[in-house]
Amino acid sequence: MEISQYSAEQIATLQAKLEKKLGPEYISTRPGPGGGPKLTYAEGWKIINLANEVFGFNGWSSSITNLTIDFIDVHGENPPRYNVGVHCITRITLRDGAYHEDIGYGTAENVKQKAAAIDKCKKEAVTDALKRTLRSFGNLLGNCLYDKTYTEQVKNIKLPPVRSSTLLLDVL
Template identity: 65%
Template structure:
């Protein structure tokens, strides 16, 4: 049996910089809001493309990867008019260059969509994006974990978004 080799492509300095960046909270320009279920309080979230850009900034574009562990169609309902409602669940793994990883699940839905293919396409993409965002948040605040802090989300929603330069 060969000894397990340690994968450490990042220097101690680079790891310390990443840890500082990961512990920061998101600025208001990254936080979006939508109505809660049943008209409840607004929910704060980060859009998928924004969290991917942040992961590229923190880890480097080649410092991380994602893989779909599982993708399951939970149900497909087709009504008399041929419109589909579909729910899909995904499990995604985010792996860093040094081998550290986090996995999480996500879900996606398509309701009242014309055609099974279009409905499946939408639900699968939504499920994978949701799982990716949930797995990335496990690495730290700047990748979305701070959005689970209700006092933070209450305060960030009151902040003005800085103009884009």
């Protein structure tokens, strides 16, 4: 019985890639809730790019298995303001059928338009769920960010400044 379409060598290569940790160029920080300690995270587009590099652009897929609006609170008058919360469950499936699922959450507070608040929450919840699901595959896709010792060390690594010439795209 064949367990995987991948050969033992391909699995070992993939595992070796996924065991590596994110470099400082992939890691961002932002203030914690209520002015608490800074939170360390990776932006969604960077993790998606890494997944494409590791698995190939056609080696993985994502699907939303659940997207639920948890609450819509209206407050104020002329105009009313909206607070919204949404959760999302996402599944990431590899070419060989292996998969992981996880949940993400999105919130919007004090938004003037109901539709805009819901839209923001859905996008945030999907991105959060996607990142949380991809981290299940290994350190390279974000799991290393849960290692506090590592995040403290990597925050101290100084990146060289980006020169404008490195930002040019090779279109042709």
